[in-house]
Amino acid sequence: MNYLNNSYSLNPSSLSNRYFPLFFMPIIKVTIGTTNLQQNHINISTHDNYLFEGNHTNIFLHLGDYHQGIERTINREVNEGGTLRIMTGAEAGEWISNRFAVGATMNIDVIANNRVRLLEPVII
Numbered sequence: 001m002n003y004l005n006n007s008y009s010l011n012p013s014s015l016s017n018r019y020f021p022l023f024f025m026p027i028i029k030v031t032i033g034t035t036n037l038q039q040n041h042i043n044i045s046t047h048d049n050y051l052f053e054g055n056h057t058n059i060f061l062h063l064g065d066y067h068q069g070i071e072r073t074i075n076r077e078v079n080e081g082g083t084l085r086i087m088t089g090a091e092a093g094e095w096i097s098n099r100f101a102v103g104a105t106m107n108i109d110v111i112a113n114n115r116v117r118l119l120e121p122v123i124i
Contacts, residue, residue, distance in 0.1 A: 025051065025110040027119070032100045040093030044084040052084055053113045059086060062117040063095045069115070092118065
């Protein structure tokens with residue numbers, strides 16, 4: 001039996017819901033900067049922009065594992081380089097500043113194109 005034919009290939013066009021019922025979104029990394037903490041926003045790299053909805057659309061932020069989520073806004077116009085910005089607001093800004101220092105890396109679990117979970121820092 002040829003296991004490399006189209007029915008067993010890992011070519012995305014040949015995958016069906018029968019084998020992979022869920023689409024897994026990635027965890028992206030964001031480096032915390034001074035302006036992120038002072039102005040309550042998160043900049044997403046242009047490499048990861050495709051994961052999110054359009055300009056001025058709503059996005060739900062979950063702060064850690066057990067937070068019900070807050071509704072915030074995506075802004076795709078504010079950065080000249082095309083970097084997407086999530087306007088986090090005061091509650092999420094305080095959550096971030098209480099857990100991350102400038103230069104730290106924050107992991108963001110992209111649940112859907114309009115929903116993310118900001119993950120707690122990993123302590124080793």
